[in-house]
Amino acid sequence: MPPRLLISTSLLCLGVVLTSVTAPLTANDLLQANRCQVIPLAGQQVAFQIDGIEKTRWHFGTSYPRPFFFPFRGPSGASLTRMGHPGAPNHDHHRSVWFAHAKINGHDFWSDNTQCRIRQKAWLAYHDGPDEAIMAASLAWLDPDGSELLTQELVSAILPLPNGEH
Template identity: 30%
Template structure:
């Protein structure tokens, strides 16, 4: 029997996603649970990754400096959990994530679109927190990835002279712990020339209080020759356009990991995370983007505006720093891959009430894991 010890460290942990990579193999069928010392059960989702397996679960609560031990058990039938499994519904032009009957988000991928994007992204109260194609910037697509200078081609704007991001395949997985989609895409010029391949993963963790955690990764492979992601602020490996009521101009609030407030103190600055919050239908709600420690040029620069845009952009160095002697382009040599990872946290309140700093710590310094018996 596999036994696992989880140590909180110096901070309290609440609804924290846990991932444990092990060598070996597990049965492909059946349900797995972790049973603690008080006989409490936690569902486990198991992934096969090459010659290893990854155990995934959500640690509900662990006080600082405390530890908890679990035994991994295979169940013969589906147990009863406090949370139902997340579901995914696939339509012709979109793939949607559901918690019970409530849609959490939907990935739009119609062939008619210039690029795929997520809309809506719903908050804890079940209402959309993002804005798709606002009249001031119709190319802002709610929650998306794009770049305005890929080998000189513009895939940030939209129109006949701009490039296109085409989805060629979509896969999905669903379960009690998380549900996930994988999109394989080709970035093309306005003339149809292939520029770069992209593999994007969007994972929704099954958080009980509906303050959603979404892991978002994107990997670019230079399959058609060298690729230069140019120096421009019109780019983002992850971008969010918030609802109109959340904009700073309408009473909302931007805050970054250093305590910078609103565009004047956050635009073009580096930070570990950036948060945008504001009122939506009578409730203050927010969205934070958390930058992975191993992303290129971490911590990210932020292209974030009082009118509602929030983008993690490591490319626009010339404009962000106001100088021309340092360039921000990134070159991917033919056959190589460039990758970025982020976590999105959709929460109640502003960054303080939502405990964004604590969620960032959970992301980059999760609880310590050890195998105590096999």
């Protein structure tokens, strides 16, 4: 079994803990959508929404070398990140927000020009709620032969803040 690396990531807030409901749910509770949601989408994507408005999207499809978040929207709704670099065609690895490293046991996971890949293996959790939306996934870091060098457990959350911030 490869070594495990726990990397907790959240959208502007770290250290979120999943909570459990201790009071029984009412019919009204079941009819109301949670304010913060993780919405599975087609094309191996998941949207993070607050009040029905997408704030970011997790892309984990195999057409990219590693998973990433795009767009990453600020309070105005404009994306704070971009895909690619407008003036440098050799910077196609600029895909908004993602995590990688150039040296893992001599393998380069940073560059798009290698056969190393980071792939989502499994969903560990989805959580929608009035105060946060959280997803947790298990990611495999694969060398060019497809051997798993390590397992990453990614936990990401979005929380509404005052003045439309998140």
